Amino acid sequence: MENKKVTIDDIARELNVSKTTVSRAISGKGRISTATRERVMEYIQAANYKPNVIAKGLAKSKTYNIGFVMPGDYSLVDLPFFQECMLGVSEIASSYDYDVLISMVTENDMGQLKRLVENHKVDGVILTRTLVKDGPAEYLEANQVPFVTIGTSLNKEIVQIDNDHRSACRELTSILLMRGIRKLALIGGNKTHVVTQKRLQGFQDAFLEQGLSPDNSLIYMDVEHNVMIEKVVEEMVERQVECVICMDDSICTHVLNKLRKEKIRVPGDIKVASFYNSSLLESNIPSITSLNFDVKELGMITCRTLLDRMEGKTVQRRTLLGYEVSMKESTQNVL
């Protein structure tokens, strides 16, 4: 519980060696006899000395921080995705003795991100979503800040980690098609998010694979607010859609509520599937067919990749992670 900050100088004086030596003992770099190294290490242990990372950072022009950029948009802030992802990132960062600095950006305001890099407060950045026109990514590139995106980027130069949303959506759609469902609708969110595009492609892929073509009028994009969702649901019911795939759990929750309100039964009258099997859907009755991604692992891998890259290792440009299709009651056939 001591609090007088002991420095490398104190140790040097106490041990009658130079601070160079102490520094070497700690870092393990440079020639040093095992004897002195041990003597130093012992003292450090006993005195519970912890090097001042800030000072170290100044000397090495590093901060030992990475920036975690997440959307500050109100509609997205609720998704458990970012928090779970952060858990993975944070765990790995810690193990490398890095810390995670958060930065919330919105579509029109990346001021926080700029501050972070202009103030030299991070050595690298994780972008947690990708946009078709990706301001933050462009900014980081222009300023030569090492970064990695979670989510596919159209710019192939960018190091990116993503679950394979396209294949995932294709597989889910395929299964549904093979069950004989034809009137299949898709509801998606913001089209400027790459992930939305990828899912849409997967949906179309599945149709093509089976020599079918999707009914474009049943593909609803940019459906972001509850009012819009309700309107779409009404239209789908009227048009007797057999099954609807929701691009995220938030949309799905709204869809389910609207159906409930209208007393349309799931899966009896209409089937429903979703992306992500987050807490938003957990324990729903009926259980909801959905795609599963290991978001924490995604965070961990991303963080490791960024750290590797910052150390100058060459890393894979594009990493695609798996998924799991989990068929539940909400898409079952009812006799």
Place this chain on the structure above:
Amino acid sequence: MENKKVTIDDIARELNVSKTTVSRAISGKGRISTATRERVMEYIQAANYKPNVIAKGLAKSKTYNIGFVMPGDYSLVDLPFFQECMLGVSEIASSYDYDVLISMVTENDMGQLKRLVENHKVDGVILTRTLVKDGPAEYLEANQVPFVTIGTSLNKEIVQIDNDHRSACRELTSILLMRGIRKLALIGGNKTHVVTQKRLQGFQDAFLEQGLSPDNSLIYMDVEHNVMIEKVVEEMVERQVECVICMDDSICTHVLNKLRKEKIRVPGDIKVASFYNSSLLESNIPSITSLNFDVKELGMITCRTLLDRMEGKTVQRRTLLGYEVSMKESTQNVL
């Protein structure tokens, strides 16, 4: 888009002044003629110079970072609360030129928090929940790290900001009692969280106020997993509870699902109320009576308080924020 980091030295050389002068122009401290100050500032503007916060930090023994400690427990990580709160914190921190460093701790592992303070990476810390036996708070106190808690702490010396959960729960309970409801149940989570205790007290307060006493066998605490929730719901139904108050939206969601599964109607057969009006409940049918707190504002106020405290200003020990009771369909009387 320049990237050669320009330093205070460069500016001094360029302008034929000492770096002392440049520093003074920037900080605004110390005597300096308006003329030179302006000359310096102009140059800085033009060169898009940004001081290196790390170096500044070293010189002043500050980091310009605050730590935001959130639970890494899986059960809690999903609650939108922390993310929304972080949004408020982050906004204020930015405006003071501080950054937010996250740290995820669990009940058994506060290693991340320790690293943060031992590595001298933060000037202050925000604890986002309080525990009856509060390890993190004790640690910070022992190490003399300035901190503020979100949530009431039993230790009155600790600077704490909280919504008035006790009064909120009392008021909600009162309203229900005044409507003639007597068989009122309460389901709460982890009892080691102070907030759980506060809500329980509020519940009891309401009964006492009206000269009644709560049926303790209808107070269910430490109900944390879905299995337990389901069991509790079954018992409540059997005992013909009239109304149940859920201590958080996650519990409430599970309760609602279980009731739905058992085909118990809300509010017809049983009434339901919840805390927080988060996205988890949004657009539920029926709409759910619940307490509302402005979580983002909570984050903003907390951050401001911490920053004030770090600057040595005296701050209020305990700040209680308001709440709103929002009565909806789920507690309505059905004729």
Place this chain on the structure above:
DNA sequence: CTGAAAGCGCTTACAG
């Protein structure tokens, strides 16, 4: 009003 110098707590060529 302005500047030379020491200092924040480390690292790292360079010399021995």
Place this chain on the structure above:
DNA sequence: CTGAAAGCGCTTACAG
């Protein structure tokens, strides 16, 4: 194997 010294980019008494 070890150390003196310069440096990372700022701030701040102290002197003028």
